[in-house]
Amino acid sequence: MTTFKPMPKFALGPDIPESGFVVTDLGDGAYGVTQGMVNTMFLETKNGVVLVDAPPALGEGLLPAIESVTSKPLTHLIYSHSHADHIGAAHLLNRDGLQIIAHDLTGQFIEEAHDDRRPLPNVTFSGPHKALDIDGTRFVLDYTGDWHQAGNLFIHVPERKLFAAMDSFTPKNPPFFRLVFSAHVPAYFEAMNQMLEYDFGTIVTGHMALYGTPEDVATNREYINDLRKSATEALQTVDLKEAAAAVGVPENNKQAELKVWMDAVVARAAELMPSWDKRLGGTDIFLADNLNAVAWSLFID
Template sequence: MSNFEKPGVPTDRYGLGAAGMPLNDHTDYRPIPADAYGTLFLPDRLAKGYHVEEINDGVHYVTSGAYDNMFIRTGNGVIVVDAPPLLGTNLLKAIREVTDEPVTHFIYSHFHSDHVGAAHMFGPDVTYIAHDYTREMLQRWPDLNGGAPVPTETFSTHETLDVNGVKVDLDYKGTNHTPGNIFVYAREQKVLAAIDIISPGWSAFKNCDASENIRGWAEAHDWILEYDFKAVVSGHVNRWGTREDALASRAYTNDIIDFAKEALDEAEDLEFIQRHGFSNAWLLWENYFNEMTNYVTKKTLEKVTDNGQNWGDRLAAADVMTKYHAYTILEALRLEYGLTSRFEKRILPQ
């Protein structure tokens, strides 16, 4: 076994040095708060590989411990929202664990295969529903594993699905994590599916959850809070979220944005030029962005929040992921918000 394969022994296996990505260990980061693990270590999840629970009046939450989704019993068929491959056929087992009703409707939150790549297992007789853009993506670039059937019904801004009197609102408020990423709201049960925006109790995954439009992703935190919800199913990590989780995620994101704006305004330009010169432009820009990223990361992790904790302690793995969000948001401020740093103003022709 190589050092790379031994748990807890980071190594530069490929000899890349500065050209490669660093490998870190658990000891490099803060411990994960016990309440952030949610369902991960529950006996049923450990035994079966999944956990299923009823959130409210027929709306059920299912998780593998890393990916999650929801389904709704209507009394005349089951509505399923997403089918992550890492849940796979365990999702079928979870449904059968609580009902004999057939699956009649499948809703795509968005086109990303990690959330919908097991949709094919429900078969051809199911109605597959998605935003127009999701259908376009699945038609143009089919899932290479054949896991995501092309939707049979689509909508552009709003649709209400009514199955046996159970009403589910499908809303598209604009580009966010991806174009076509929708909100799915079981109105009577007050349960919302809003995928790849927040991660309850945790920092989002790298680069603002690999989102395609960062400004829209940030705004989507406000859109979530416009709903009157008891629970939000987010796609990650291992528990459903509350309104307090959504508020915390929005505050964390807004703090990163505010500190990134501050970094763009405060960055010292001449020091970078004097240290690196212009001969290797990408080295100059890399160090410039890394310096600003570190500034934003430090400010964010040390920010004391409204519950008296700093973000480094309040959100699980914030010390792992904040640097990636900081860099991504710094770039978005330049590309999507139209802000220009003092550094750029100094080196670019006026």
């Protein structure tokens, strides 16, 4: 069995009660909701509720979660991007009059998916920017690049200093898997800079049970910069032919050489990484996946 380092308390969210979800007051009529593995947010406007995403892990709990803090009806649903783990419960909320807002590209992905759980948006926009007044509250939707998936949005509610960037990172944890399955690694790095240009106090990022601050974004940026530094040095020092010969790859098997070389680059980069255990939890879990993504990107982008 693979064993992992114990998770420090600071990297874990609250315990999940029997209801299956925890609603967290983010201030000013905004709330986070999580079941431990995914999270999202909703906020009250004058007469209704705006929800971002509809994760299937929360599924039937979404409306009870909203109803636990307000009796106002759900009027708007914003899709952060098209991935099913974030919006696959939207069909449970869909009814006449619900405005579903998304980027055009998100609508296109949903069409391609032929998935009844993800109703098509009925308000879309193309281009990089859309500002909306929803029942007296200003929402800014920005598409700044494919840092996770084409069409992914930054969702900013300036007057409440609230920000959502789903699947950007996880507060107090390293990124999941390969930089959260980033579609384009250079855009992922740039996204951390872009996020820090917004004025917000709280950020909702889509996974686990913690919400973040600008400081958490800066910490993730620092961490991925360490990944890049280590991978850069490993790429410069691990030799392809030597790595292949060390494990006896036959010379005519070029693909195996490449695979063995990259594994050696990742192993070397992991040794070069400074310890982050005092600042992030679970640093061992996805280290090799993240380094693999960063190293390949350094090699080809």
